[in-house]
Amino acid sequence: MDTKKRILDEALTLFSEKGYANVFVGDIADRVGIKAPSLYKHYKNKRAIFDAIIDEMNQRFAEQAKSMNINGTDAQKDSEIYKNMSEEKLLALGRQFFLYYLHDDYNKRFRKMLTIEQFNSKDLADIYSKLYVDDPLAYQSMLLGMVAQAGMLHTDNVNIMTLHFYAPIYFLLTMCDRDPEREPEALKTLDEHIKQFNRLYGRTK
Amino acid sequence: MDTKKRILDEALTLFSEKGYANVFVGDIADRVGIKAPSLYKHYKNKRAIFDAIIDEMNQRFAEQAKSMNINGTDAQKDSEIYKNMSEEKLLALGRQFFLYYLHDDYNKRFRKMLTIEQFNSKDLADIYSKLYVDDPLAYQSMLLGMVAQAGMLHTDNVNIMTLHFYAPIYFLLTMCDRDPEREPEALKTLDEHIKQFNRLYGRTK
């Protein structure tokens, strides 16, 4: 990886552990294996590093949204996938979603950084809300809505049903970010949550 | 209020908005209406101010836990209170809990400060988990458990039922901390959540 990229990578690691203000340019340089002044050949100043991390995330996200093309145009076809989704599949979906977001190094670090910085500007608050509130709810709402349309889940309020699915996952995710030792407990709770969710919304009928 | 207390109050406000590292001793002094050096007559250094805030919270919490004496000793008697709890009462309970934690000035500031600082030390992570994960779950589990024992809610897993009650509330709370403009939306969602919770766990049976 070239130096310019490595700077972003090491900066993200440090920002996610200590927060922007507690990380010094020299700390980042140390981890990259250069001296602080050299870093200024790659980025104008410290803030530019932070901004570049945010920009990179926006790019990654745009690409991901592109590839994740279960987007309504062929909802009819996609619904077939979820029509006969077993409880096992729903469990796997939840666990997969949870473990991916929890362990994926980039996601984890970015989420922790945003958690620390979310109150510093409206822009950062908006990014947090988009990534961890509105987008997951919209995406899962679409999926669960299709399952409901296929008659495998029963509700007159898909959005609340989705909240009931996602909020516990979010809750356990933030708990593990704070205290990784509680992951086994979280995984157990996650399984019980999804099974209970399944029963409550009447998949077996 | 005396100066020593006012310092803690203004410091908490600033820490909750910007985080510890972004607040300067001079900022705190400004808000108190003194000069920075005067502040050192009251506290040894900046960190001592932060520690005093944490200590004060621990005291407040100990008192609250004392007064909140629905603690199992007379659970039999307490269960009477919840035995005939109407949907209206459950709605009110959730809304009251939500609005108190959301708007109470001390709670709000302390929660936001901990949100920012939670990754800086195990101690702070533990306090966060206690205050916003384990204690609410334990308390609400006891309450909902009593309602269930009275036959007003039906489940074979009180802890997951409690998670289903609390996680959406936590989710909406952190959303409003980040973006207060979404409070009306959150309150609407909260009501729908509790009504749906009520239906799912079969209160009308």
Add this chain to the structure above:
DNA sequence: GTCTATAAGAAGATAGAC
């Protein structure tokens, strides 16, 4: 692009008068 040397300024904290 990386280095050493260094400037410039910020922020925490102390000294000592009142």
Add this chain to the structure above:
DNA sequence: GTCTATCTTCTTATAGAC
């Protein structure tokens, strides 16, 4: 207890050689 003046240290950032 509060102030002004000041010290010290830390941190960002620049200058200029290689």
